[in-house]
Amino acid sequence: MASETRTIAIAGAGSIGCYIGGCLALAGRKVVFLGRGRVVEAMRESGLRVSDLDGRDRRLAAHATAATDDPAIALPDADVILVTVKSGATGEMARLAADHGRPDAVVVSLQNGVNNADRLRAALPGRRVLTGMVMFNVVQSPDSELPFHVHRASQGEVMIDTGVDGLVDLLDVDGLALDARADMKEVQWGKLLRNLNNALVALSDLPLARQLADRNWRAILAAEIDEALAVMRAAGITPARITGLPPALLPKVLRLPDWLFGLLARRMLAIDPQARSSMWDDLKRGRPTEIDELQGAVIRLAKHAGTPTPVNERVMALVRQAEAEKRGPPGLRPEAVSGGPRSA
Numbered sequence: 001m002a003s004e005t006r007t008i009a010i011a012g013a014g015s016i017g018c019y020i021g022g023c024l025a026l027a028g029r030k031v032v033f034l035g036r037g038r039v040v041e042a043m044r045e046s047g048l049r050v051s052d053l054d055g056r057d058r059r060l061a062a063h064a065t066a067a068t069d070d071p072a073i074a075l076p077d078a079d080v081i082l083v084t085v086k087s088g089a090t091g092e093m094a095r096l097a098a099d100h101g102r103p104d105a106v107v108v109s110l111q112n113g114v115n116n117a118d119r120l121r122a123a124l125p126g127r128r129v130l131t132g133m134v135m136f137n138v139v140q141s142p143d144s145e146l147p148f149h150v151h152r153a154s155q156g157e158v159m160i161d162t163g164v165d166g167l168v169d170l171l172d173v174d175g176l177a178l179d180a181r182a183d184m185k186e187v188q189w190g191k192l193l194r195n196l197n198n199a200l201v202a203l204s205d206l207p208l209a210r211q212l213a214d215r216n217w218r219a220i221l222a223a224e225i226d227e228a229l230a231v232m233r234a235a236g237i238t239p240a241r242i243t244g245l246p247p248a249l250l251p252k253v254l255r256l257p258d259w260l261f262g263l264l265a266r267r268m269l270a271i272d273p274q275a276r277s278s279m280w281d282d283l284k285r286g287r288p289t290e291i292d293e294l295q296g297a298v299i300r301l302a303k304h305a306g307t308p309t310p311v312n313e314r315v316m317a318l319v320r321q322a323e324a325e326k327r328g329p330p331g332l333r334p335e336a337v338s339g340g341p342r343s344a
């Protein structure tokens with residue numbers, strides 16, 4: 001795959017799509033952004049600002065940013081379609097790729113959860129669909145800020161299925177660390193363990209670094225992970241090690257006192273103070289969250305495996321309540337989430 005001549009479509013220009021597409025465009029790749037509303041308007045008006053916690057701070061001028069809300073413009077020329085919509089929009093994006101994309105385009109799901117790539121495969125029979133996973137957090141600018149600004153606020157790779165010649169070379173540019181993996185199913189489950197914290201960041205309304213520094217919040221995450229590991233064991237699923245720690249050790253390490261956790265989990269804590277979670281972003285913007293793909297996946301699997309998941313169920317119910325109230329992240333204390341003695 002000759003990198004300079006290939007066209008990459010970003011199917012869902014939001015936080016992850018604009019960060020990854022922005023890095024690719026800044027490296028000279030041909031990128032077209034398919035988005036909508038305020039993001040496309042802002043990119044057309046004033047381009048894109050792409051920064052990260054390592055100190056890069058770069059701009060793409062408006063004339064160098066191909067942004068559209070029309071799939072008939074964005075998708076027909078694409079050699080690679082990177083799907084970066086939230087899980088609730090996967091079905092719709094699959095339909096757009098089927099209607100407007102080339103049959104030989106490689107489609108890559110860069111979404112959290114364990115089902116999105118399979119959903120794309122089912123909706124795009126005969127097409128090449130790869131599983132991907134993004135390990136870092138991206139924060140997007142508030143609505144009024146111009147240019148539209150995406151900031152990578154933690155470290156981590158973009159992991160992608162092996163098997164398509166030249167794809168890693170195409171995507172491996174400054175600001176992105178590519179990792180081609182043959183175990184993406186296990187990576188999805190390993191990432192799911194980490195994503196069980198997305199809801200806690202959203203419910204606490206705390207930046208990720210502050211929330212993870214609090215042992216009371218970590219104890220809730222540890223309890224969620226205990227339940228998820230039991231479910232996975234019962235279902236014969238082996239989650240990949242993606243945090244620097246073996247998955248089975250995560251609950252123990254999370255329950256350590258703050259000072260010891262800080263020492264052992266240095267990689268996990270290499271986060272800048274702005275980092276939150278994509279679910280926090282959804283509550284902030286009054287949008288549906290991916291709770292059903294994360295805690296929901298654990299709870300559904302547990303129903304088959306016959307293992308209990310009370311903590312994941314409680315967290316899911318609180319997120320559902322916050323979604324329905326549409327008042328943004330509710331700023332709960334850990335006791336209100338764990339159901340502990342001080343929650344009343």
Ligand SMILES: NC(=O)C1=CN([C@@H]2O[C@H](COP(=O)(O)OP(=O)(O)OC[C@H]3O[C@@H](n4cnc5c(N)ncnc54)[C@H](OP(=O)(O)O)[C@@H]3O)[C@@H](O)[C@H]2O)C=CC1
Nearest residue numbers: 012013014015016035036084085089111112134137138278
């Ligand atoms: N944000 C993060 O830090 C991380 C996110 N992820 C995962 O990456 C995926 C993407 O997340 P994120 O970037 O945060 O999501 P965003 O909501 O920021 O971006 C998705 C964008 O796609 C747009 N969109 C949805 N449907 C269409 C459509 N039919 N046509 C054009 N545009 C469309 C949305 O518009 P609108 O808002 O109008 O719906 C939105 O702007 C998720 O699965 C998430 O879990 C993984 C790691 C980190």
Ligand SMILES: CC(C)(CO)C(=O)C(=O)O
Nearest residue numbers: 135136137194276277278
């Ligand atoms: C922040 C991160 C990387 C999980 O730690 C994430 O996947 C998200 O925000 O959805």
